Structures are given as structure tokens and as C-alpha cells.
Amino acid sequence: MTKQIVFATILLITIGAFSYTISRIVRFFRFTRPAFPIKDFGKRINVVLTVAFGQTKIFRRPVIGLFHALVFWGFCVIIFGSIEMVIDGLTGTERVLTFLGPVYNIIIASGDIFALLVTISIIIFLSRRLFFHIKRFEGIEMKKITHIDANIALSIILLLMVSLLTMNTGYIEYKALTGEASVGLFPVSSVIAGFITNGQAESFRLMYEASWWTHILLIFLFANILPYSKHFHVFMSIPNVFLSRLDPLGKLPNMDNITREVKLMLDPNTAFAASATDAPPERFGVKDAEDASWKNYFDSLACTQCGRCTSVCPANITGKKLSPRKVMMDLRERMKEKGPLMVKNGRDFNDNHALLRDYISEEELWACTTCNACAKECPININHPTLIVDMRRYLVMEEASAPGEIKALFNNIENNGAPWQYSSEDRLNWSKDLEIKVH
Amino acid sequence: METRKIEVPVMADLFARGEKPEYLFWVGCAGAFDDRYKKVVRAFAKILTHLNVNYAVLGKEETCNGDPARRAGNEMLYQMQALQVIEIFRTYDVKKIITICPHCFNVFKNEYPDLGGKYEVINYLQFLNRNIEDGKLKIDMASLNNISITYHDPCYLGRANDIYDEPRSILKKLTGNLVEMHRNKSFALCCGAGGAQMFKEAEKGDKEVFIERTEDALKTNAKVIATACPFCMTMLTDGLKYKNKEQEIRNLDIAELIAQSIDL
Numbered sequence: 129m130t131k132q133i134v135f136a137t138i139l140l141i142t143i144g145a146f147s148y149t150i151s152r153i154v155r156f157f158r159f160t161r162p163a164f165p166i167k168d169f170g171k172r173i174n175v176v177l178t179v180a181f182g183q184t185k186i187f188r189r190p191v192i193g194l195f196h197a198l199v200f201w202g203f204c205v206i207i208f209g210s211i212e213m214v215i216d217g218l219t220g221t222e223r224v225l226t227f228l229g230p231v232y233n234i235i236i237a238s239g240d241i242f243a244l245l246v247t248i249s250i251i252i253f254l255s256r257r258l259f260f261h262i263k264r265f266e267g268i269e270m271k272k273i274t275h276i277d278a279n280i281a282l283s284i285i286l287l288l289m290v291s292l293l294t295m296n297t298g299y300i301e302y303k304a305l306t307g308e309a310s311v312g313l314f315p316v317s318s319v320i321a322g323f324i325t326n327g328q329a330e331s332f333r334l335m336y337e338a339s340w341w342t343h344i345l346l347i348f349l350f351a352n353i354l355p356y357s358k359h360f361h362v363f364m365s366i367p368n369v370f371l372s373r374l375d376p377l378g379k380l381p382n383m384d385n386i387t388r389e390v391k392l393m394l395d396p397n398t399a400f401a402a403s404a405t406d407a408p409p410e411r412f413g414v415k416d417a418e419d420a421s422w423k424n425y426f427d428s429l430a431c432t433q434c435g436r437c438t439s440v441c442p443a444n445i446t447g448k449k450l451s452p453r454k455v456m457m458d459l460r461e462r463m464k465e466k467g468p469l470m471v472k473n474g475r476d477f478n479d480n481h482a483l484l485r486d487y488i489s490e491e492e493l494w495a496c497t498t499c500n501a502c503a504k505e506c507p508i509n510i511n512h513p514t515l516i517v518d519m520r521r522y523l524v525m526e527e528a529s530a531p532g533e534i535k536a537l538f539n540n541i542e543n544n545g546a547p548w549q550y551s552s553e554d555r556l557n558w559s560k561d562l563e564i565k566v567h
Numbered sequence: 568m569e570t571r572k573i574e575v576p577v578m579a580d581l582f583a584r585g586e587k588p589e590y591l592f593w594v595g596c597a598g599a600f601d602d603r604y605k606k607v608v609r610a611f612a613k614i615l616t617h618l619n620v621n622y623a624v625l626g627k628e629e630t631c632n633g634d635p636a637r638r639a640g641n642e643m644l645y646q647m648q649a650l651q652v653i654e655i656f657r658t659y660d661v662k663k664i665i666t667i668c669p670h671c672f673n674v675f676k677n678e679y680p681d682l683g684g685k686y687e688v689i690n691y692l693q694f695l696n697r698n699i700e701d702g703k704l705k706i707d708m709a710s711l712n713n714i715s716i717t718y719h720d721p722c723y724l725g726r727a728n729d730i731y732d733e734p735r736s737i738l739k740k741l742t743g744n745l746v747e748m749h750r751n752k753s754f755a756l757c758c759g760a761g762g763a764q765m766f767k768e769a770e771k772g773d774k775e776v777f778i779e780r781t782e783d784a785l786k787t788n789a790k791v792i793a794t795a796c797p798f799c800m801t802m803l804t805d806g807l808k809y810k811n812k813e814q815e816i817r818n819l820d821i822a823e824l825i826a827q828s829i830d831l
């Protein structure tokens with residue numbers, strides 16, 4: 129009974145702390161702008177099945193992608209064991225889901241096998257970060273703290289897997305020595321148990337108990353670290369994939385407020401009809417965190433800083449300052465800074481800082497070729513180019529700020545109907561003296 | 568060999584005669600004004616004539632559809648251009664549009680519908696491939712002597728609109744020696760000109776994107792770099808000049824390769 133009370137208390141604290149953190153983040157979403165309506169549920173489920181559960185985009189890098197897929201699939205299986213542990217902890221039962229019979233054996237056996245596979249994968253991931261020079265993990269946005277964050281998360285996962293294996297091993301040995309019937313199948317842990325030739329039943333029970341507590345407490349701790357970590361990804365990536373922008377990558381979202389203005393200009397008769405809207409004019413484009421859409425912010429929370437986007441960015445590859453990963457990290461960081469201030473002082477609060485310039489420079493924004501390599505590469509369908517263009521929209525339409533050649537481009541389009549200074553009278557020159565051979 | 572003069576049909580003239588073509592061929596600003604790219608448009612117009620396609624161009628009535636302004640953040644200018652163009656399309660009751668430029672293709676296909684402009688938008692590679700598959704456009708593979716060709720995917724056909732197969736299927740009819748760059752299809756590296764970069768100097772860095780991409784193409788040892796976008800053509804042709812390879816290796820558009828192979 130004491131165990132149940134202790135467990136329930138810890139669980140309550142965990143849920144309480146977690147809910148508090150999440151509610152804070154949810155409040156920040158209120159400041160963001162609309163993105164697109166969530167419909168086409170069939171398509172969305174399909175995207176989740178392929179991109180999230182099928183890990184199709186992570187496999188764009190097949191070797192390291194496989195290890196990530198193993199970790200992901202491992203989590204999907206092991207989570208059933210964790211749910212069982214919570215029920216056991218609350219009700220004082222042992223392996224309560226046994227009634228599932230053969231299904232239970234399959235779940236527990238795959239969890240046991242995946243615990244090993246995830247362990248191996250995490251050791252590879254940690255070694256890559258600690259001992260190898262991987263270009264993708266470097267860049268101006270990769271500070272010491274971001275590396276520490278990554279290594280802490282990986283270490284916790286490693287401990288989770290090791291504790292799962294020692295828990296299973298202790299369980300098998302303890303049951304074998306006491307002659308009690310054990311439930312579940314443990315292909316990996318039985319092999320480990322086979323190596324242990326001596327020991328008391330009591331010490332194995334202790335090993336089992338201690339591992340059980342270590343495992344479940346690590347899960348609770350991890351859940352509460354995640355929202356502050358790049359590994360928030362663990363919670364956010366499947367929802368982010370579900371909420372993917374389903375438009376072709378080439379399509380930019382239309383600015384309907386501009387459409388209204390342009391139609392007014394082209395047809396003044398509509399002026400009276402349109403003047404009915406009393407809403408204060410909204411800033412064009414994105415200057416600060418609250419100008420971004422809820423989807424941009426969601427993207428930034430789901431980003432795990434893997435850097436696949438940046439590693440394929442033509443600007444970044446050729447030494448320009450732009451890094452799509454940095455754009456996402458900056459948005460998250462800026463919201464973390466400004467969000468609480470807006471909660472306190474309202475959305476219009478100005479702290480004399482902004483996402484633009486204090487985090488993301490014009491130089492970065494103008495380096496983008498909108499080639500969509502970043503968005504194509506992102507394993508969880510984050511869309512960076514729409515945010516980059518939205519920031520250009522602010523620069524151009526609110527500040528009339530753009531590189532000189534771009535201003536000339538605008539002038540040419542306005543005056544000559546072409547990006548270059550040519551007359552429309554010459555538009556058919558290409559067709560002069562055109563001849564075809566008669567065969 | 569005898570030649571026949573081609574009069575490129577202009578929408579306003581046809582309209583004055585009470586005729587309505589099936590397709591609007593959108594030439595685009597690069598097609599109209601870029602000397603190198605005019606040759607691509609000429610090659611494609613020859614193919615259209617060869618296929619007896621019922622088409623017309625807007626000629627002097629064509630204007631920038633606003634794409635570069637939009638990518639550079641000037642949504643206001645984009646929409647002003649777009650609404651003008653939509654109005655012109657409405658006047659001529661345009662239903663089907665053929666574009667060569669992938670940027671024009673993308674903006675018509677994906678972005679004009681938001682402003683009320685809904686058309687069947689066809690990229691010239693889709694159009695050519697369909698005519699080849701229907702047997703209307705017959706290509707003799709021997710005509711280009713099995714020259715080695717590598718294809719550079721334009722971002723706005725590839726990643727932006729998932730058009731990867733048509734260019735390859737056409738090129739496989741032109742040569743048995745199509746070689747891929749190591750970054751191809753959805754992995755293809757941009758030429759560096761997208762997002763209005765075409766019209767400005769690149770930001771400070773340690774290399775030009777077009778050089779990086781030209782190096783990809785040179786590694787294949789192909790004799791021809793096939794492109795399908797006016798900006799890619801400018802960039803990769805510049806890349807070849809920079810590498811002093813413009814004598815040995817040619818940068819040609821797929822339309823030019825077809826026109827060459829069927830000797831138009």
C-alpha cells in the first residue's frame with residue numbers, strides 16, 4: 129500500500145508539473161496568427177502513417193535513418209509496457225496486462241528486443257555527438273548548451289533502456305529462483321540472465337524492483353524535461369506531422385488582407401463595401417514571434433535540431449549565414465523570451481526586441497533561394513520557407529527594406545511588366561524570322 | 568533543305584478574327600527578353616508548329632505574373648500583377664496554359680487559384696512527354712549519337728511540384744546515356760537563382776551556389792547538361808564558363824534537344 133501511495137504521489141506531481149509547463153506553452157499559441165484550416169483528415173492520417181510511423185523521410189538518409197527508425201518503433205512498443213507499469217504502480221498489481229495472452233507476449237517480447245536495439249542506436253548517436261566530427265551537428269546556432277541538451281536526452285534514453293533490460297533480467301531470475309511462474313517473453317533478457325550463474329532470489333527481486341522504479345521515475349523526469357528540451361520532439365513530432373501543410377511545397381500562402389487592398393485599388397467601387405471591417409490593420413508579414421502562425425510555432429517546438437534542413441540548404445552549403453534550423457530555433461527561443469511578457473502585458477507589448485534582427489538577420493533572410501530543400505528534407509514536415517518569405521514580406525511591405533537590386537526588380541516589374549528593363553513592345557522579338565524545316 | 572516561315576499566333580489577332588485557340592503558350596519574361604533563352608522558346612514554338620498545336624501567345628499583352636516579386640516578399644506587387652494577368656486571361660477565356668518556365672508554372676498552378684484564377688496549367692515537359700507517349704512526337708534516338716546527358720532538376724518542377732519522371736522519360740528517348748548527378752530528383756541542389764536570387768548578388772559566403780551545382784554536373788562527365796528552367800540555364804551556363812568548360816560541355820534545354828533530334 130505504501131508503494132501505491134508513494135507512486136500515486138509522484139505520478140500526481142509529474143502530471144501537475146507537466147500540465148503547468150504545457151499550459152504555459154499553450155498560452156503562447158494564443159498570440160500566434162492563423163495558418164490554415166485543419167481538414168482532409170484522410171490525407172492527414174495517411175501522412176502520419178507514412179511520414180511518422182513509416183519514417184519515410186528519415187530514411188532519406190538510409191543508414192542513420194534506420195537507427196532513428198529503430199528508436200522510434202522501439203518507443204511505440206515499449207510505451208505499452210510503461211502504461212502497464214503505471215497501472216501496476218497505482219493498483220499494486222504485477223504485470224496487469226497479462227490477460228492479453230499471446231498479444232501480451234508479443235508486446236513484451238518486442239519491447240525486450242527493442243530495448244537492446246534502441247540501446248545500440250543510442251550508443252551510436254551518443255558516439256557520433258561525442259567522438260566524431262559530424263558537420264550537421266555544428267553551425268552558428270549550435271551552442272554548448274544545445275549539445276548538452278542533446279547529450280542529456282540521449283543519456284536518459286540510454287538509462288531507460290538499460291533499466292528496462294535489468295528490470296526484465298531481474299524479473300526472470302527472481303521468478304526462476306523462487307519457482308514462481310513468470311509472464312511475458314524476454315528473448316534478450318533471458319540471454320543476459322543466462323550469463324548470470326549465481327545470486328540470491330532476494331537480490332534479483334531487489335534488482336527487479338530497483339530497475340522498475342528507476343525506469344518509471346526516469347520516464348516521469350524525462351517527460352518534465354522534454355518541454356524545455358529540443359527533445360520536446362518526442363511529444364510534438366507526430367502531432368506536427370498530422371498538422372502538416374498539405375499544399376505543394378511550391379505554394380506560398382495567400383495574404384488575403386493584401387487581396388482586399390489590391391482589389392480596392394483596382395476597383396474603387398468596392399471601397400464602400402469593404403470599409404465595413406473595423407478590425408485594426410494587422411502588420412504585414414512576420415517581424416516578431418507573435419506574427420508567426422501557430423503552425424510556425426508548432427514547427428519550432430517540434431524541431432529536434434537534427435540539422436538535415438541546414439545540411440541540404442544551398443545557401444548554407446556555400447557558406448552563407450542562412451541556416452533553416454536556426455530560423456526554427458530562433459522562433460522558439462524568441463517566443464520563450466517574449467511569450468511570458470505578452471502573457472503579463474498583452475499581445476501588443478513591446479520589449480524593444482524582435483525575432484527580426486535580434487535573432488534572424490536580413491542577411492540570412494535574403495540568402496534563401498526558396499528551393500524547398502529544407503522542407504523536403506525535414507523528417508517531420510516542418511516548413512521553413514514560408515516563414516522566411518513571411519519575414520521578407522514584413523521587410524518589404526512594412527519597412528520598404530530590401531537589397532538595392534531587389535528594389536530595382538520591383539521597379540522594373542511595376543514600370544515595364546518584367547523583372548528587367550525592357551519594353552513590352554519587344555515581347556515578340558523572339559519570334560522574328562522563325563522558320564521550320566520542311567521534311 | 569526547304570524551310571517554311573512560322574508566324575507565331577497572337578491571342579489578340581485570333582480573337583479579332585473570332586478564333587479561340589486551345590492553349591495559351593505563356594512565353595514568360597526570360598523567354599521574351601533573355602537572348603539565350605529566346606532560343607529555347609523558338610525551339611519550343613517550332614515543336615508546337617510541328618505538332619500542329621492550336622495555340623497562341625499573348626505577345627505585347629503579356630506581363631510579369633508577379634512570381635519574383637512574391638518570392639522577394641512584395642505580396643502587394645505580386646497580387647497587382649496577378650490580378651491584371653487573371654483579367655487578361657478572362658478576356659481571352661483562357662482555359663489551358665502551357666508554360667516553359669517552372670516558376671511561372673508554379674505560380675499559375677498553385678497560387679493563382681487563391682486569387683480566383685483557375686486553369687489547367689501544363690508544363691512543357693508534361694506536354695512534350697504526353698505527345699511522345701501518344702506517338703505524335705517521334706524521336707529517333709540515333710539522331711543525337713547517344714550523347715551523354717545529365718539532367719538538372721529545377722526546384723520548382725521537382726520538389727515544388729513533384730515533376731521528376733517526365734524529363735527523364737523524354738531524355739531516355741533522346742539518348743541511352745542519361746547519367747544522374749549524385750544529388751538528383753528531390754535531393755537535387757538548387758542552381759542558386761530561385762527566390763529572386765536571380766536578380767541580385769548572392770549573400771556573402773565562401774562559394775557561389777551555381778559553381779557547387781556545376782561541379783555536380785561536371786562530375787558526371789556528361790557532354791550535355793539538360794535544363795528545364797531559364798534561371799537554371801543562366802546559372803549553369805555561367806558555371807560552365809567559370810570552369811572554362813563551355814567549349815566541351817553544352818547546356819541545352821530539353822526543348823532544344825528535341826528540336827535538334829527531329830531536325831526542325
